[in-house]
Amino acid sequence: MDGFIHSTESFGAADGPGIRFVVFMQGCKMRCKFCHNPDTWDISSGIRITPDQLLNRAVRYRDFWGDDGGITFSGGEPMLQSEFICQFLELANNLDIHTAIDTAAQPFDPYNSYITRMLDLCSLVLLDIKHIDSNKHIQLCGYDNKNILECAEYLSYKNIPVYIRHVVIPGFESDSELTRLAEFIKCLKNVNKIELLPYHTMGKHKWESLGLKYQLEDIPPASQSDIKHAEMIFRKLDLL
Numbered sequence: 001m002d003g004f005i006h007s008t009e010s011f012g013a014a015d016g017p018g019i020r021f022v023v024f025m026q027g028c029k030m031r032c033k034f035c036h037n038p039d040t041w042d043i044s045s046g047i048r049i050t051p052d053q054l055l056n057r058a059v060r061y062r063d064f065w066g067d068d069g070g071i072t073f074s075g076g077e078p079m080l081q082s083e084f085i086c087q088f089l090e091l092a093n094n095l096d097i098h099t100a101i102d103t104a105a106q107p108f109d110p111y112n113s114y115i116t117r118m119l120d121l122c123s124l125v126l127l128d129i130k131h132i133d134s135n136k137h138i139q140l141c142g143y144d145n146k147n148i149l150e151c152a153e154y155l156s157y158k159n160i161p162v163y164i165r166h167v168v169i170p171g172f173e174s175d176s177e178l179t180r181l182a183e184f185i186k187c188l189k190n191v192n193k194i195e196l197l198p199y200h201t202m203g204k205h206k207w208e209s210l211g212l213k214y215q216l217e218d219i220p221p222a223s224q225s226d227i228k229h230a231e232m233i234f235r236k237l238d239l240l
Ligand code: SF4
Pocket: 028, 029, 030, 031, 032, 034, 035, 036, 037, 038, 040, 075, 076, 077, 104, 141
């Protein structure tokens, strides 16, 4: 089947281990107020491509991947095109390529066989947990976090390697909420890495060019000390 991609990046260094070919998938149902890719939201647009065409494009860069690198699906939300990605991963696995899925897991449904198969087939999941509190999650992203946390537990149960990613937004999260997040992560058995990422405003111009009002106008980018403070809370639970 065909997939719809927004764009690709040949030498990604921030989405999984090593140097990676990053595929930004089209489509996302969430509306995170800090989204830096709002131009990927519309699932009915994008570049149409087959799994073979995409793989052929990616493997041109294989010499640069070394032992750690590979291919990452990001977005947008890759889970919305899991049938296409399953077909792609079957081809990539035949070539022993390391693959990662960067997801916020909003459409996760344990009874959706394409989604679970996609998670089973990839080498690594980069799971974004936007907020541990369901009400704050709704406020921030437009959806609650129930199935996102369920996805984290599913990945742990299946022992699929995971990096947990969390964006630190100044003033949006209390210490007790960060502690709850750390306690939740502590219960997972498959977490290889935790990335506490600073909130930034680099996507703001995209909102403006789409005619959208940027939602976190009054919140400054996270400082070094905001990140250090969050790290200190995670360190108390031996997570970093
Ligand atoms: S899940 Fe990712 S792509 Fe979707 S709105 Fe949130 S930040 Fe943007």
